[in-house]
Amino acid sequence: MRTTHRRRLSATLASATATTLALAGCGSAEPVASTGRADGSITYSFWGNPARAEKVGTVIDLFAAAHPDADVSVEVAEYLNYIERMTVRAAGGGLSCAIGMQSTFYTRYAEQDVLRPLDDLIESGEIDVSQIPDEVLEAGRVDGTQYMIPTGTFARLLGYNVDLVAESGAPPPTDDMTWDAYADWLREVQAGLPEGVHATEIEAPNMFSFTSWVIGHGEEMFDEGGLAFDQELLEEWFRFWLDLTDEGVTVPVDMLAEQNAALELTPLAQGAAAVGTRDIPQLHITEQALDGAGRGSEIAEVSIPSPDPGRSANVLGTNGISIPTGCDQVGTAAAFIDFFVNDTEAALAFQSDNGILTNTRAQEALVDDADTPDSVRRNVTTLRELTDSGDLTTTTYPSGLTTLTTELSRLYQEAAFGQTSVEDAASAFFTAAERALD
Amino acid sequence: MTITMERPPGRSAAPPPPGRRRPLRSRRDNLAGYLFLSPWLLGFFLIIGGPMVASLYLSFTDYSVLGTPEWAGTDNYERMLTDDPRFWASLTVTLTYLLASVPLVQVFALFLASLLNRGIGGLTFYRAVFYVPSLIGGSVAIAILWRFLFEGDGLLNNALGSVGVDTSHSWIGTPDTALGTLVVLNVWQFGAAMIIYLAGLRQIPAELYESASVDGAGRARRYWSITLPLLSPVIFFNVLMNTVGAFQAFNTAYIVSNGTGGPADSTLFYTLYLYQRGFVDFEMGYASALGWALLVLVAAAAAGLFALSRRVVFYGDER
Amino acid sequence: MTTHTFTARRGRKAGPPRATNPRQFLRHLTLIALGVVMFYPLAWMLGASLRDDGAIADPGVWPGDGFTVDGYVEGWRGVSGVAFGRFMLNSFLVAALCVVANLIACSLAAYAFARVDFRLRRLWFALMIGTLMLPHHVILIPQYMMFRELGWIDTYLPFVVPKLLATDAFFVFLLVQFFRAIPRELDDAARLDGCGHLGIFFRVILPLAKPALATTAIFTFIYSWNDFFTPLIYLTDPDLYTVPLALRSFIDTTSSSAFGALFAMSVVSLLPVLGVFIAFQRLLVEGIATTGLRG
Known part of the structure; x- marks a missing residue:
């Protein structure tokens, strides 16, 4: 019985070896030279x-x-x-x-x-x-x-519901807000909004928004060794949003899932929030969805806030x-x-x-x-204007970025639902980054 | 795998041991057995076995999907056990889901199958109605629907509001209750189990009920002493398969949470976590180790169920 | 259970005798109430399929003002210039092939496990159950490499061949459980009549296991119909796409989604599965209970 076992096992192993060998052989082929002709x-x-x-x-x-x-x-x-x-x-x-x-x-x-x-x-x-x-x-x-x-290319900007903001009595946002000015403006908007509508979506779990935060603060996201910014900067980011949520200025935390859904179902697109960041081409889709939901309004855009108005925080993606x-x-x-x-x-x-x-x-x-x-x-002209005025910035994208993107979202949620402290969440992010950026 | 290999499941698991009826296994039976089994044997060695062993090997390597696997000994397994809170979190989520949904599905499925089996008018209609939810499986449409049902201003809360319970609790957006909505989703699709139960009930010879009626056995007693024992192989099948299925639950959580397992990891099923490690983080070696750890776990659970079945499952081929 | 002198019974009304009227009424009431709850989501989906894309977040069933059949028109146009009807045909072909493959291969294997004494049967059985336990994501890549080496990309072979080789252990196990519920006396009787294993398989087991075979057919059809990952990985030519691939492509998280088309085609794609279910469900009721045992 035992020898049969072993024989079976070795037979199985043999058939598996072929697959394993194939695993080892991939990706190492020499690139094929071009024939210079388009005939295939x-x-x-x-x-x-x-x-x-x-x-x-x-x-x-x-x-x-x-x-x-x-x-x-x-x-x-x-x-x-x-x-x-x-x-x-x-x-x-x-x-x-x-x-x-x-x-x-x-x-x-x-x-x-x-x-x-x-x-x-x-x-x-x-x-x-x-x-x-x-x-x-x-x-x-x-x-x-x-x-x-x-x-x-696409750049993430701050999109806002023109009608809702006007209804709130607050002035329209501007291209040169600092984060503090932005928070104050959000509070002003919130004060004039009807019940059940919030000033903004929660940007904290969004990697693009966080990148804007870091770059706006004059730091880089990544360097050779991994994350290039301090843990405190991440903690401040988390706190910035947790505080706004506590004040009722953002949508409730339990709507974070909606923010991850299809664009048309996001709070901004359903008229449940007045502000949210979007890639330029997504602004129009959001307008269409609002229209369909019977809350039609223009979605206008301004630059992402930056502590130094001279330093753009609009990050370009490609x-x-x-x-x-x-x-x-x-x-x-x-x-x-x-x-x-x-x-x-x-x-x-x-x-x-x-x-x-x-x-x-x-x-x-x-x-x-x-x-x-x-x-x-409109998409094209918006981007051209940003390019011409130099109001765009770029960042590097290391291999492990997708991991960090999911980690940021997950850890913010844990902090927001009170399962962990802001410090622990931020430090967990840095630990995860060590492995992901290795 | 090793567990099941060293300890084949109990007596009742595989058909009754040879020798009980005829002391000598005949050469003819051997030949016939392997002939009948030959498609499966081919499939096992050619299609399943290779990839399985490959993944076992990969579980001992550092494999980034796009690169070459590098031998890492038992690192992956050690990391899982000692240095990965999310592994334990996903295990908790999965076990909670399993313990809640498997029994509920059985109760609903068996209850309705029994109701429908009793020569009721409109059987075809009812059966279709209860089965249709299972037809759509893990469709994207369902994901969107589930959100509308269980979000803060969703349908459930509207319904609750109309009976005087005012709440804006987002069942699907809060970690405490998000998993519950997935259990409901699973139970909603009890139709598949129901169909299997119905098929099982149909295999019970009606004569047995008639003779029991003659003996004066009441409805409950007949159910208890005839239906359940004769249905036990099917119950066992459903429980075992739903348990295995719950351990591997992936589709609904993936679609409903958009692949994240959120909010805050509250619907991070084991296989969803495995998927994230493999396909988002490109740690396929670690993902493979997670896969094999799951296999050991499921095998242990299955062995437990098989052991239990030895005492409570009755087969028609035993005598 | 020890005798095989059951009399043949015909007719549809099997099971215990019919209950009395008030009971019957209560039972219908329960069933209808449950049915309504169960069916609501589907009614909503039907409503949503007739609704304007923008009104998608409406939780009501009735399409109302936004009534439109645009979803059906747009969805039926399909993806990449291939009409949705083509995807339906493809799916039907694949699912039908899988049903045939599974019925043949799984019942053969199940018969071996349920009725034949052969060496190492328990080992094989344990291994068969074992194949159910490894999450498929970890064998996805090795299997892809293997099928690619075999030149099976852009064919339906990765769908059907594994089924022909009985790799769907779920169904092998299902059939084993049902075959085993068939009394062995029947085998013995057939053996006395001069039947070998093949004879018992075809004349005793298969006819009596119709509900189980119907279940296998229905489930295989539905699982194949709904299968998303296999076509995602193995099909590149849109002409070969199956329904779930097309359905998923109506939703894109980075740009606009065609909800109307999604729901409309979800409804349309339910029809064939429902049809198959209704066609096969007749067989579900033909168990020992109705056909009787020829003792």
Whole structure:
């Protein structure tokens, strides 16, 4: 009996070894050189809704007309599902040749050699990046190597419900508020709001908002060794919001879950809160939702508060496209990215659906085109104004950022529900960061 | 795995031990057994076994998903036991969920199956009504709906308000009650268990009831002494499977909490935590260790249930 | 239980004798009350599917002013230029194949465990139960690598082949439990008639286990129909997408969501499962209780 056991076990082990060996072999393949021709078939994977998929479909039709020998198919999934699928496929070496990436999570893939360096393709002119501002391009680089071509940018701003604020009797917010002035203004708004409506959503668990807080305080989020700011700064952030909640100025803590839900169901979009931070393109979606809920109002935007009005705290994020190391149709993938970034018709068709497009010439074309919806035009002009006035800032995105994003939210909730002290929550964040940023 | 391998479940678990009926297992039976079992054996070795052993190996490594696994000895297991409060938190959440929902599901499912089994008019209709919630499974639509039901100004509170109980307590947004709403969700989908019970009830020969009636046994007594014993293999199946299912509950919590397990980890099911470690934190080695620890736990629970079943489950093939 | 002289019974009304009227009435009352509570969420979903996207947070059932069938129109258009009907067909094909595969493979394995004495049976049984206990997330990546090596990406093989090889231990175990409830006397009788294991399997066990087989068929269909992770990982071509993939893509947390389309297509995609349930549920009632035992 015992020997049979052992024999069975070894048989099982043998069949498993194959899989294990496969596990060890991934990601180390040498990148394939480009043929310089767009004559293969590739798949472009990205995240988004059916409306976006439709626009990408139009772009691909245009591309097919320009490159008759190439064949591009699409694959779309919801954001979180998209990332999960990509992770599994990256581990198994099955990524498609053009993949949607975001500054918030692409570093890990770049550092682990999942993504192909694109500098040779830029040098050979296969991907023309001359129309993309260098500070935007920088968001696709890790240690000086370009791994992602930025196709769209987004910045998180303070959105406010114009009607609700007017109803409260408080003046509209301004672009140069300090956090203290902002808190006072929120209190003023709250005083004039009807019962059940709160001045603001809770920003504490949001990594973008916290990044604004840190940068506005003149510190950096990350350095070589991990977190670059002091634990006290995080504690102050938590307290800032806990106090406002205690005063009834924010939505109740038990509505935090709603804030994580689909954009249309957030307190700002349901008229239950007057202020909340949103990425620029999300402002319009919020307006539509308010309209549908019978509480229609314009959502206007101002800059995120900063202790030093001269120091911008509007953090820029970037979406882009990468080519994985394992791709054997580099020529076609490069041609597709080039087309996506530079073709004016493609830009008009895509309508900046995933972040404001990065090609400045295409931006102008989009603003000038009569068919461009007002909401899209507004997105582009808002970002251009911020760029022109220098009211934008960037941050670095280390590999472990996704972990820290979930930790921030979780630990704030524990503090807010009284399960732990602010000090312990902040120190737990630093402990988690040690492992995540290792 | 090792636990079940070294200690096969009790007598009643697998069919009665060979030798009770015929002292010698015939060559024919051996051949027939393995022939009947051959699809499963193939599947076990080709499809399940490899990945399982691979994950066992990975549980002893530091594996970032995108890189190469590096041997780490028992580090992952030590970390789990000594240096990871969230592991224990997720275990508590899971066990609470299990102890609340498994019995409730059985009670509802068995109660309704028994009601429906008694030649009632409109059986087809009722059965469909009670089963439909199970059809939608872990749909995104349900996630949104659950929020509307249990948020502060949600449907439940509206209903409570109309009977004079005014509250704006957000059942789904507060750590104390969030898990409860998921238990309700699970119980709401008791239809699957009900169907299995109904099928089981249908296998009980009606003649037994008739002869018991002749003997003058009352309704409750008939239920107790005929229905329950004859249904016990099915009850055992449902309890065991729902227990295993509760240990691995993932879908609803993932969808309702948007993958976070919040508020404040109050719905952080074990597998949700495992998922976060593996796919958000890219610690697949640690996630694999969590997976194998769960296997040991579930196996222990199952062994317990099998041991219990030896005393309370009655099989038709025993004599 | 020790005799097999049960008389054959026909007709639908099995179980204990019908109860008296007041009891019956009470029972209906209980069932209806419970049914209403159970059904409310679904009624809401139906209402929401006929409502304007913006009015989605309305907890009422009646669509009211926002009444629109846009959700159905928009949802039916599908994703990436592939109509929703195509996803339904795909799902139906996959689910039907899985049902057939599971019925064959699981009943074979279950018969072995329930009725045949062979060496190491208990070990295999324990291993079979053991495969239920490992969370699937930890085998996701190794399994993906394996199927990719086999060239199974963008095919339905990762869905069907594992089922053909009886890896769905839940159903093996389910059938074992039901097979074991069938009295062994029947096997012996068949054996006297000259039947081997194959004969017993086909002539005794399968006919008597109809409710269990119907349960297996219904559940397999529903689980396959609702399965989200397998298609997410293994399918890239939108022409091959199944319903849950399409449903999830209506919601995107980073941009706008098509709630109307989501709810409308959720309702539409319930219909085939409901149909299958109603078609198979007839078999659920055909147990020993109704068909009787040929002693």
